[in-house]
Amino acid sequence: MSNTFALTVTVNGTRYERSVEPRTLLSDFLRHDLGLTGTHVGCEHGVCGACSVLMDGQPIRSCLTFAVQAHGHEITTVEGLGTKEELHPIQQAFQEAHGLQCGFCTPGILTTVKAFLEQNPNPSEEEIREALSGNLCRCTGYQHIIEAVELAAEKMRG
């Protein structure tokens, strides 16, 4: 238990050096060690997608990743998108299209969508549904989420 690892990781542009147990999950590390509680944990077995964050720009399940695996990498969480005063275009689109209700799954969806739209700036509805199929939402029935992603793509294309 006293066996710890010296972890260096960049999260939302800030470099952190922390000593962690090797078994510490990345989700717990972000939430409890760094206090970045925007990343949520819904299932802890990699299905619901609520805990999705970006590692070097690619979406990963932070509940299935050990913190030590992020050593030397760059992580982006929902806190790294926009601020309340200046929302990221994806966040704006989610507000305008009512793409969230309880908001618990939302941070994982936002990070997933960010990576998706960077790869595919002009997606079809079919492609959006496919891209979101690894993120469960119990509130919205997905329709407004899909409309939010369409709107976000439009905003980001400018």
Added chain:
Amino acid sequence: MDRKLIGKRVVRNEDPRLLTGHAQFVDDVHLPGMLHAAFLRSEYAHARLLKVDVSKARAHPGVVAVFTAEDMGKDWFPGPPLVSPPPTVKDVIFHSRRQVPLAKDKIRHAGEAIAVVIAESRYIAEDAVEEIEVEYEPLPVVLDLEQALQPDSPLVHDDLESNLAAWLSQKKGDYEAARRQADVIIKRRIVIERGAAAAMENRGIVAYWDAQSEHLTIWDTTQAPIPIRNGTAARLGLSEHQVRVIAPYIGGGFGPKIMMFYPEEMVIPWAAKKLNRPVKWIEDRRENFYATTQERGQIHEVEMALSRDGRVLGLKDDFLHDTGAYDPYGLTIPLNTQSHNMGGYDIRNYSSEFKVVFTNRIIATPVRGAGRPHGIFVIERMMDAAARELGMDPVELRKRNLIPPDAFPYEHQIIDQAFAPLILDSGNYKAVVDKALELIGYEKFLKEEQPRLRREGKYVGIGVVPFIETTGVGPYEGARVTVEASGKVNVTTGIGTQGQGHFTSFAQIVAEQLGVKVSDVRIVTGDTSEFHWGTGTFASRGAVVAGNAVHAAAKSVRQKVLKLASKVLEAPEEELELEDGMVRVADIPQKSISLGELAVLANPLRGAVEPGTEPGLESTSYYGPQYGATAFGTHAMILEVDPQTMMINIRRYVVAEDCGTVLNPLILEGQIHGGVSMGLGNAYYEKLHMDENGQLLNASFADYLLVSSTEMPRIEVAHLETPSPLNELGAKGVGEAGAIPVPALFAQALENAFHDRKLEVLEMPLSPNRLFELLNDVTQ
């Protein structure tokens, strides 16, 4: 009424916090010195608990305490009954057996909590749980509702004569007489099995006892913070004012988060007080499948009596309802089923009795729909069976029996879940059905498209299902509206909120009255230190009951504003208008004062005050309905089934909805979309599979399938408005509506797709496998 803000697609006030990760959920609470709890849960569904040895766990480094039922001493006693049995019904039987904080002597469902470990971290607490040694004596398991009532069945509660938890019978008119006059009698057996509510956020609780001020603060994922505060105070021998319960942002509720008290809600605050340290417990997903309440299990024996021309003369439905190991939630679910068995139809003769049955399963409490989908499934399946028997179009049969617009208020002569008379307050049902038919293109599909598709070898069916939803029940909710010196408005109410958009819809109601921006109205819900009267968020009642309390308080503040402004501006009240945060004399815009300045004048620091006046521009109001408002809707779908794989494709999905006055169509549509997705889960994906030992076989999201973005169709929603005469806003609830008709609709569309094979669906949920079996059965 001409409205500026009510009924508009206003974007939500709460979104920026949620979208940036700054909204506080229970698991986000972090306190200095906080400990973490993990529970040991029973491996068996039914067993005697012979011995619990926690000595190794206690010695584990980092463990602060381990508690069993024995360790709780005189503080160990069952949770309170949440809902009492209805006093007004004759001969009702009700055996109240409530859940306990930690199991003692006997285990009654797999996952029941036996001991709690409290440690410096959750990782350590879970390690130490593994070191607790338990000796069980396994007992035969009670799962099947019918076998559970056999005289030789093992007993879930040894002190009862049988597993019968409750019995209740209600009658309207004379079913037997109707039966004698009938040309056609239809009989069916209908089985509905269990599913999970599966909110994305699991449950959690943080408790902090401040020994210096003797004050307990609890953050709880509850839909009912005020009852949790009052009940916790009673359990711990504290004044209600020594306990503050905060239900912050909640990651979805759907019913189970209003179950009170969960064992963890009894144990964690007690442990925090005993240890004098903050304690956090966060449920994991597996625990959620084993320890959070579920719903839906019922078996119905139904009989419908009809005349040859398609009038339903009477309905009889006797059913069994699975309450699980305990019955703290009383009869809410089966009473809802009984209240929805007649749907929106004018049925004069009705007889229904139900038996509530104890089983070795997790407690059943309401899940979105709360017994209503069962009632609608029953009546709608019977309607379809009757239409086939009579050789009549199923929509025509329904139309012949709908309650006509001039028959409201329509009294059913039975009681509902709130023990109030079941009265349908208002509606224009046929118009809603017609709207759905028009949108889906019913006639054209049947006459042209379906035959064409069938020729192409495609199995495509149509369904149309009308339904009622009783909503907005009592007892009451309250709200306090305050204009602050900044000119912004603060509103507090006691109900909890789990994503329904209350921060916006309530703000619209206030902004409408006070002429301020929606974004300048701050809503506080779910914090007992802010408002401590109310019951909670359930039964699609937030917008109706709390909404009308907010409306009444806002109107009262408006009166105070007008009175004071009239004095200050030296103009009669009727010449004043409230707009842009100002009070103005109409036609003389330069004669005006801001709400903020008025608020300051209403709360002076010095000077004399007229006797009898109250300070501030503030008012508190309550709203309690005599009985609930009833919404009506009709869903229609066109469903394609691949006859090889049984995979489905929903080509069209249409909803026509009349929930009275629409507060915010954007939020309303979101509620409906989400309800439909849960309903589709209940129809084709979500079934809790249990083995013969009472063990769940699919207790993970990898195995228990929630509907995802690739299964959901696009939904077209149309609104019709028949305002409820019961409240000033004219509102009816809609939170559960989306889920209610979906299983019945899905069954009808499937039967229509396979009409040439005479498929009949009398069970829910189905699955591709099960549909394959059913089709094989009818083919052979």
